[in-house]
Amino acid sequence: MKKAKHLGKTVLFGALAGLSAAVAAAPNPGPYVGATVGEADYDLAHYDEATSYSLLVGYQVNPYLAVEAAWLDLGEAKDDIPPRWKISTEGLEANVVGILPLTEVFSAYGKVGVYLWDAELSQRGFGDLESDDGEDLTGTLGLRAAVLPNLDLNLEYKFMELDDTDVDNVAVGVNYRF
Numbered sequence: 001m002k003k004a005k006h007l008g009k010t011v012l013f014g015a016l017a018g019l020s021a022a023v024a025a026a027p028n029p030g031p032y033v034g035a036t037v038g039e040a041d042y043d044l045a046h047y048d049e050a051t052s053y054s055l056l057v058g059y060q061v062n063p064y065l066a067v068e069a070a071w072l073d074l075g076e077a078k079d080d081i082p083p084r085w086k087i088s089t090e091g092l093e094a095n096v097v098g099i100l101p102l103t104e105v106f107s108a109y110g111k112v113g114v115y116l117w118d119a120e121l122s123q124r125g126f127g128d129l130e131s132d133d134g135e136d137l138t139g140t141l142g143l144r145a146a147v148l149p150n151l152d153l154n155l156e157y158k159f160m161e162l163d164d165t166d167v168d169n170v171a172v173g174v175n176y177r178f
Contacts, residue, residue, distance in 0.1 A: 038171025050075025091117035111140035
């Protein structure tokens with residue numbers, strides 16, 4: 001019984017020490033800017049993946065919470081059956097970011113946000129055929145590595161449903177902290 005009590009205290013002390021080390025290693029609150037590049041996959045038959053990118057600004061409130069605004073371009077997805085059609089989507093995204101420091105270098109994060117988008121459908125030789133816009137919820141799961149005191153590298157998976165079309169986006173990015 002005495003050993004079990006001692007083991008419990010040791011485990012509790014180790015967990016608290018690990019948590020305090022993770023918090024101490026977490027980036028200081030403040031503003032940051034960033035960019036991502038990735039591959040967007042529209043869940044549409046016969047359409048290729050598109051190259052996506054985003055430019056973002058954010059503010060980390062504390063080691064666990066940040067807010068972001070981003071311009072997200074999901075690229076141009078082209079079909080592979082004549083006539084050749086193309087879908088392009090871009091817009092403004094606003095997110096709340098939950099952060100979980102894992103080690104001095106790595107942290108996991110999740111984002112929940114809204115995407116205000118504009119989409120265009122065009123056909124080669126005929127130009128724009130139709131356009132649409134909307135607001136839809138987005139979710140993101142990611143892993144961040146603090147490679148320098150002010151520089152982070154990110155890998156993330158974003159998922160959303162634009163009207164009735166699922167879009168998945170896998171991207172790599174960089175954030176610079178001021």
